Amino acid sequence: VTDDDDRERLGPPPIDxxxxxxxxxxxxxxxxxxxxxxxxxxxxxxxxxxxxxxxSVGIGAALGAAAAIALLVIGIDGDDAAxxxxxxxxxxxxxxxxxxxxGFGDAHVVVAPGSALVLSGTGDSGVLAILxxxxxxxxxxxxRGRPPYVVQAGAxxxxxxxxxxxxxxxxxxxxxxxxxxxxxxxxRGKREAVSAGSTWSSRTTIVATPEHQPEPEMIxxxxxxxxxxxxxxxxxxxxxxxxxxxxxxxxxxxxxALAGYRELARGRSAWAGNALYxxxxxxxxxxxxxxxxxxxxxxxxxxxxxxxxxxxxxxxARIEGxxx
Amino acid sequence: xxxxxxxRRQSDVELAQRAASGDRQxxxxxxxxxxxxxxxxxxxxxGSNRDMExxxxxxxxxxxxxxxxxxxxxxxxxxxxxxxTRVAWAYLDRRRPTxxxxxxxxPISDDPDVHQQALSREAARRLYAALDRLDPKLRIAFAxxxxxxxxxxxxxxxxxxxxxxxxxxxxxxxxELTRRAKRDDLLATYLVDLAEEVS
Numbered sequence: 168v169t170d171d172d173d174r175e176r177l178g179p180p181p182i183d184x185x186x187x188x189x190x191x192x193x194x195x196x197x198x199x200x201x202x203x204x205x206x207x208x209x210x211x212x213x214x215x216x217x218x219x220x221x222x223s224v225g226i227g228a229a230l231g232a233a234a235a236i237a238l239l240v241i242g243i244d245g246d247d248a249a250x251x252x253x254x255x256x257x258x259x260x261x262x263x264x265x266x267x268x269x270g271f272g273d274a275h276v277v278v279a280p281g282s283a284l285v286l287s288g289t290g291d292s293g294v295l296a297i298l299x300x301x302x303x304x305x306x307x308x309x310x311r312g313r314p315p316y317v318v319q320a321g322a323x324x325x326x327x328x329x330x331x332x333x334x335x336x337x338x339x340x341x342x343x344x345x346x347x348x349x350x351x352x353x354x355r356g357k358r359e360a361v362s363a364g365s366t367w368s369s370r371t372t373i374v375a376t377p378e379h380q381p382e383p384e385m386i387x388x389x390x391x392x393x394x395x396x397x398x399x400x401x402x403x404x405x406x407x408x409x410x411x412x413x414x415x416x417x418x419x420x421x422x423x424a425l426a427g428y429r430e431l432a433r434g435r436s437a438w439a440g441n442a443l444y445x446x447x448x449x450x451x452x453x454x455x456x457x458x459x460x461x462x463x464x465x466x467x468x469x470x471x472x473x474x475x476x477x478x479x480x481x482x483x484a485r486i487e488g489x490x491x
Numbered sequence: 492x493x494x495x496x497x498x499r500r501q502s503d504v505e506l507a508q509r510a511a512s513g514d515r516q517x518x519x520x521x522x523x524x525x526x527x528x529x530x531x532x533x534x535x536x537x538g539s540n541r542d543m544e545x546x547x548x549x550x551x552x553x554x555x556x557x558x559x560x561x562x563x564x565x566x567x568x569x570x571x572x573x574x575x576t577r578v579a580w581a582y583l584d585r586r587r588p589t590x591x592x593x594x595x596x597x598p599i600s601d602d603p604d605v606h607q608q609a610l611s612r613e614a615a616r617r618l619y620a621a622l623d624r625l626d627p628k629l630r631i632a633f634a635x636x637x638x639x640x641x642x643x644x645x646x647x648x649x650x651x652x653x654x655x656x657x658x659x660x661x662x663x664x665x666x667e668l669t670r671r672a673k674r675d676d677l678l679a680t681y682l683v684d685l686a687e688e689v690s
Contacts, residue, residue, distance in 0.1 A: 175607055176684040179638050180615035182534050189544055194522055197551045201518070407516075411523055441524070448527065474502055474524070477566065485640075 182452060187415035188259075188285060258286045262301070271296075274307040274316060279335075295319065299420070302335035319412065321423050323369050324353040330363070339426045342368040355430070406431060406438035413442070417449060425449055432462075437474070440466065444475035447482060456486050503567035511558035518555065525554070525571045532572045532649075535639040536579040536631050538619030542586075550578045569648065576631060576649045583627035614681035621671045621678065625664055632660035633668070637685050 260267055260278050267278040271286045271294060278284050282301020288294035293315035296305070307316050307327045316327040318334050320341035325334055330348025334341060343352055349362040354369055361367045413427030428449065431442035447462035463479045463486075470476065509517035526547075533546055553574045561570055618638070622630045628650075635646045636657065643661075647654045665682065672679040 176687060177607075177611045177614050177681050179640065179685070180611055181608075182531055183540055185530055185540055185543055185547075189540075190526065193544055193547050193551065194519075196548055197522075197555070198515070198518065200552055201513075201555055407520070407523075411519075414523060414526075478568065 181454075184417055184421075184452075187417070188287070190415065191287075260284045260286070274305055276306075277304040279303060293317070298334055298336045298341070300336055302333060304331070304333040306331040321369075321412075321416070321420075321427070324412075326351040326353060332361075339423050340369045342366060342370075406434065406436055410438050410442055410445075413445070421449060421453060440470040440473040441475065443469065444473070444479055447479065451482060451486060456490060460486055501563065503570075504561065504563040507558045507561040507567060510555065511561075521554075521558075521567070522551070525568060528568045529554075529571050529575045531639070532575045532635070533579055535634045536576065536583070538615070538622065538634075542582070546575075546579060546582050549582070550575045553578055565648070569645075573649050573651070576635075580627050580631060580650075583630065610677075614677050617675060617678045618668070618681055621668050622664075624671075625667055629660050629664035629667070632657050633664035636661050637665070 258271065260269060260276075261283045262278050262280050264280050266280055269276050269278070269286075274294065276284065276286075276296070279302040282303060283299035284301075284303050285297045285299065286294065287297075294317070296303070296316075296318045298318060298320040303318075305316075305318060305327070307330060318325040318327065320334050320336040321339055323334075323341040323343075325332070325343055327350055330350050331346040332348075332350050333344045333346070335344075343350060343361055344366045345361050345363050347363050349360055352359050352361055352367050359367065409427065409431050413424045413431065416424035416427060425446060428442040428445045432439050432446060443462055443466045447459045447466060450456075450462060451459035460483065463483045466473065466479050467476060467483075473479075506517055506521055510521045529550055530543070530547065533543060533550065534540065537543065537546065550571075554571050557574065561567065565573075615638075622633065625633075631650060632646060635641050635649060636643055641649075643654050643657050647657045650657065652660075665686075668682055669679070672682055
């Protein structure tokens with residue numbers, strides 16, 4: 168710091184976002200408390216090994232040996248205070264140069280090098296795997312009668328029917344390659360079944376169909392819900408789900424969150440308005456005043472009496488004050 | 492209630508009533524809308540996310556337990572932030588002074604002004620270390636009015652005090668901080684900058 172009058176002023180410190188999993192934990196505990204029950208226990212115990220569907224061709228013992236070195240399993244923030252009251256935490260797996268091999272719930276996951284995956288849920292209520300970056304290969308038991316197993320990569324949700332498949336995330340995009348069985352991909356409110364030998368990508372949203380079709384009885388398996396919340400009445404990804412998915416990404420991947428909000432804002436529903444306001448708010452928090460002003464002005468034009476209109480006016484005024 | 496806000500207040504009341512009655516979707520909706528403003532308020536008061544989960548959880552439980560008393564006299568956001576302020580106050584009041592160091596997040600590498608950000612963060616860390624030694628009443632008034640640059644009237648509503656009382660608290664906090672900054676150039680500079688931001 169100098170006495171130079173030309174030096175740049177030190178403004179208020181930025182608001183450090185709370186990690187999305189911390190939000191999920193708070194929300195879960197609050198709702199559990201409201202229900203008069205106990206917070207959901209997160210089971211991080213590895214799955215039993217040796218099931219016939221677990222290991223596929225191409226995933227050799229060498230990977231498993233390498234995984235013992237590369238596997239990094241940490242509690243969220245590495246902070247005891249962040250633990251659930253019962254001591255369990257979601258498990259984050261971040262790989263370096265070697266892949267990692269882990270069992271979770273009744274599935275086996277190989278996390279590719281340079282990837283990050285968060286696993287939460289229980290064997291009883293289901294498992295949610297969030298792919299932060301990179302690629303992971305899942306071998307999951309058929310879900311007939313079993314709790315749901317859902318993989319989320321940005322705005323793409325993969326609902327497992329019973330299969331072996333790989334999910335790869337590249338920024339806002341994700342792709343799914345199915346080796347055995349079938350999965351159901353939910354993206355932009357549309358559900359698509361992807362069967363063995365097929366690949367799906369959010370870039371094209373086209374399923375490269377194989378010669379054979381998925382077995383109908385596997386598709387008829389009840390659609391699972393995310394494990395940390397009750398089943399959605401609509402049994403599909405709603406706009407609220409998409410909004411919440413974007414909100415959860417704000418901490419870990421704000422660019423992806425913005426993309427999710429922008430996509431949702433193209434609609435005409437109340438959630439579109441909320442998403443558009445969120446674009447303005449988040450852009451402002453990231454220091455992009457111009458984008459924030461554009462989004463907020465558009466919000467006020469499209470939703471002059473929207474739920475966030477007063478806040479949009481306030482924020483716009485604040486941004487104009489900051490720009491002076 | 493301003494005319495333009497009337498529909499919002501009405502929808503706020505409806506949402507609060509639905510959430511208070513146990514409507515899970517309404518509860519989630521409320522959480523989605525209010526978590527940002529609540530977190531912002533708490534962050535400004537506490538200065539970090541170190542104890543945020545506990546305070547957030549207490550705040551949200553207080554919000555849900557008192558929703559049936561929400562009549563739309565203010566916006567739901569203001570109502571929630573008032574509760575957040577009260578919970579933070581109680582937390583600060585019972586907390587022993589600590590000297591734990593928070594990890595400073597790594598600056599974003601592609602930001603054009605990483606140095607400025609780092610300096611700002613260090614200044615903020617020193618500011619909150621100094622605020623730790625103040626009466627929570629003074630700390631909250633200063634954090635909301637000066638650091639977060641909220642209008643005095645809004646701060647007064649959040650802490651349930653008069654504007655004059657808030658102004659006095661801010662003045663007392665600033666006087667105390669300035670005294671402590673005599674041997675800390677960065678903090679002294681930061682206080683001047685924050686004062687200019689407000690003016």
